Amino acid sequence: MADAVLVLNCGSSSIKYQLIDEAGSVLGRGLAERIGEDSGRLTHTGPRGDVDRSEPIPDHETGLRVILNAFDDAGPALDDAGLVAVGHRVVHGGDRFADPVLIDDDVVATIRELVPLAPLHNPANLAGIEVARKIFSTVPHVAVFDTAFHQTMPPHAYTYAVPQQWHEDFGVRRYGFHGTSVAYVAREAARMLGRDPGDANLIVAHLGNGASITAVAAGRSVDTSMGLTPLEGLVMGTRSGDVDPAIVAHLGRLAGASAETVDEALNRNSGLLALAGANDMREVHRRADAGEEGASLALDVYCYRLRKYIGAYSAVLGRVDAVVFTAGVGENDPDVRARSLAGLDRLGIEVDAACNEAAERGARLISPDGSHVAVLVVPTNEEVEIARQARALALPR
Ligand code: ADP
Numbered sequence: 001m002a003d004a005v006l007v008l009n010c011g012s013s014s015i016k017y018q019l020i021d022e023a024g025s026v027l028g029r030g031l032a033e034r035i036g037e038d039s040g041r042l043t044h045t046g047p048r049g050d051v052d053r054s055e056p057i058p059d060h061e062t063g064l065r066v067i068l069n070a071f072d073d074a075g076p077a078l079d080d081a082g083l084v085a086v087g088h089r090v091v092h093g094g095d096r097f098a099d100p101v102l103i104d105d106d107v108v109a110t111i112r113e114l115v116p117l118a119p120l121h122n123p124a125n126l127a128g129i130e131v132a133r134k135i136f137s138t139v140p141h142v143a144v145f146d147t148a149f150h151q152t153m154p155p156h157a158y159t160y161a162v163p164q165q166w167h168e169d170f171g172v173r174r175y176g177f178h179g180t181s182v183a184y185v186a187r188e189a190a191r192m193l194g195r196d197p198g199d200a201n202l203i204v205a206h207l208g209n210g211a212s213i214t215a216v217a218a219g220r221s222v223d224t225s226m227g228l229t230p231l232e233g234l235v236m237g238t239r240s241g242d243v244d245p246a247i248v249a250h251l252g253r254l255a256g257a258s259a260e261t262v263d264e265a266l267n268r269n270s271g272l273l274a275l276a277g278a279n280d281m282r283e284v285h286r287r288a289d290a291g292e293e294g295a296s297l298a299l300d301v302y303c304y305r306l307r308k309y310i311g312a313y314s315a316v317l318g319r320v321d322a323v324v325f326t327a328g329v330g331e332n333d334p335d336v337r338a339r340s341l342a343g344l345d346r347l348g349i350e351v352d353a354a355c356n357e358a359a360e361r362g363a364r365l366i367s368p369d370g371s372h373v374a375v376l377v378v379p380t381n382e383e384v385e386i387a388r389q390a391r392a393l394a395l396p397r
Contacts, residue, residue, distance in 0.1 A: 348372025
C-alpha cells in the first residue's frame with residue numbers, strides 16, 4: 001500500500017489529476033479536457049502505459065468516471081494504491097481559510113460564499129469537490145487553498161488605503177495567490193540552506209504564466225505582490241500587473257470602455273502579450289533576439305518590475321537569506337534571473353554567471369560561494385504539496 005493521495009485541480013472545462021504516494025512519487029497522472037464541449041479528451045499516464053481517448057465529456061461527473069476508467073485500463077489500481085485522501089486545489093479561501101481543511105458540508109458552503117472573490121475558479125473547484133465526494137465517498141477530502149499561505153500577512157501589508165466599508169462589505173484587501181507553490185519552494189529552500197523552515201527569510205519569485213513574488217519572514221508570508229485578484233504585481237504573460245487604477249475611469253471617459261472591458265483587457269490582453277505580441281517567454285526572447293523592439297521593451301519592463309519588488313522586499317525583510325526563483329520562467333530563464341538581479345550587489349545579491357547558465361534542471365544554488373544572499377532555483381511542485389497537506393490532515397500522527 002502506497003498511502004496515495006489523488007490530487008484534483010478542476011477548472012471550468014478540465015480536470016488535472018495526479019496520484020501521489022507517501023514518498024511524493026507520481027503513480028499516475030492525466031488530464032480530462034474540453035469538458036462540456038462537443039468532443040472531450042482524456043490523456044492518462046500509468047504504469048501500464050498511456051491512454052489518449054477522445055469522447056464527449058458533458059460534465060465533471062462524467063470526467064471523473066472517465067478518469068477512473070483510465071486508472072482501470074492503464075493503472076495503477078486505486079484499491080492497490082491504498083487511497084487515503086483526495087486533495088482538492090481551491091483557488092480562493094478568502095480570509096476564512098488559513099490552512100488546508102477537511103471538507104464537509106459547511107466547508108462547501110463557505111467556499112460557495114467566496115465565489116464572488118473568484119467567480120471563474122471557485123465554482124469549477126466546487127464542481128470537482130461535489131462529484132469527487134460522491135464518487136470517492138469513503139475517503140476524506142481536503143481543500144488546499146492558493147490563498148492560505150498568505151493569511152499570515154500583517155494588516156499593514158494586506159490593507160488597501162481605501163474606504164474600509166469596501167473591506168467589510170465586499171472583502172476588498174490583499175489576499176495573494178500561488179501560496180501552495182510558495183510554501184513548497186520555501187521549505188525546499190530552507191532545507192538547501194540548512195536552516196529550519198521556521199527560521200528562513202526568503203524572497204520567492206514564482207514566474208509562470210501568472211507571476212508573483214512573496215516576502216517570507218521566518219517561514220511565513222509577510223507580503224506578496226498579487227492582491228484582491230491575481231492581476232496585481234509583476235508583469236505576466238497576459239496580465240498587466242501594477243497599473244494606476246485610474247486607467248479604468250480614464251478609458252471609460254475617453255474611449256467609452258466599460259469597467260468590465262478594461263478589466264478583461266488588463267487580464268487577457270496585457271503583460272508580455274501586449275508589449276511583445278506573445279505571452280510565452282521563449283517566444284518573447286526569440287522576437288527580441290530577432291530585433292523586435294516591442295519584445296526588448298517587454299523584457300526590460302518585466303525584469304525592471306521584478307527588480308523593484310526584490311528591492312522592496314529586501315527592505316521589508318531586513319535580513320534576506322535567499323532569493324528563490326521557481327515556475328516556468330523562474331526555473332528555465334537565466335537571462336531573466338540575471339537581469340532582474342543586476343545591480344543588486346549592494347544588497348548582497350549576486351549571480352554566478354556559469355552556475356546561472358548551466359543547463360541543469362534540479363534545485364540549485366546560482367550565487368557565488370560566500371555571497372551574502374543565496375540565489376536559488378527550486379522547481380515547484382504544487383501537486384506534491386497538496387498531497388502532503390492532504391495526507392497530514394487525513395492521517396494525523
Ligand atoms: P503556469 O503558470 O501555467 O503553471 P509555467 O510555470 O509552466 O506556467 O510557466 C509557463 C511560462 O514558462 C511560459 O511563459 C513559458 O514561456 C515559460 N518557460 C518555459 N520554459 C522556458 C524556458 N526554457 N525559457 C524561458 N521561459 C520558459
